[in-house]
Amino acid sequence: MSNLLRVEFYKLIRTKVLWILLIISALFSFMLVSLFYMEEQGTLEKIEEFSDNITVEKMETDPNEEDIPHSGVNIFMVSALSGDVFINILFICIIGAFFITNEYSSGTIKNLVSAGYSRNQIYISKLIVYSMISIVLTLSFAIFMGLFGTMYFGFGEFPPTEDVMRLVKVLLLLCLYVTSFVSIAMLFVIIARGTGMALLLSFGFYLIIGSGLKFLSFQFTLFEKISKYSVYSLYPLIGESDLGSKDLFQFINVPFITILIFIFIGISYFKKQDIT
Secondary structure: OHHHHHHHHHHHHOOHHHHHHHHHHHHHHHHHHHHHHHHHHOHHHHOHHHHHHHOHHHHOOOOOOOOOOOOHHHHHHHHHHOOOHHHHHHHHHHHHHHHHHHHHHOOHHHHHHHOOOOHHHHHHHHHHHHHHHHHHHHHHHHHHHHHHHHHHHOOOOOOOHHHHHHHHHHHHHHHHHHHHHHHHHHHHHHHHOOHHHHHHHHHHHHHHHHHHHHHHHOOOHHHHHHHHOOHHHHHHHOOOOOOOHHHHHHHHHHHHHHHHHHHHHHHHHHHHOOOO
């Protein structure tokens, strides 16, 4: 199993799409932090001909809220606590579609089975590495924001202990939710076996279950209850919650059960799949 994990990790690190996504995350982070810096320096107000496109008004803080100065630490914490579920799932689906489906077309999975590895080992090893890389991708935006924030505004004061502990809880929950997203995406990726179809099925499932259920929940009570206990609906609420014992129980149970269900379905399907 350890050999499989090393091989899978090595192959994924060499996947070009992973580095492309990291570069996109870095560039987007740099642009946002640069806008924060330009706003603080008053540059945006001086460029009146671009003010309508940049919409400075939306970037201004609420006068009733406490003015928190920009710093690398503050920007990192805010970014980590307010992850975008749409972008995160899109990145997860893209990396899975390119990484795993190529294993079918290149005959790698067939060779692994021929080498004597069980399908359980193959599936779990890919899931573990896929989850680890997806967690890195998800955290990359907050990390880049913090790095560029430090470059522009300095590191800042270290946050209070209670804020750090809350951030640790949020990051651990984030890892759990990303793993649940990966377990869902991987099921559709091995079903599709083609890059385009894999991306369509995995991301389409999120659009239907995530956005579709949210829309139907306004019309039907049944769909409101289903949507309430979906990982897609709970993920954006993590950063807003105080993570008390009651909320924490729900935040942990839903993704954990989701992971178990989709891993069971995925392994069951993979065992019966014809990979010749």
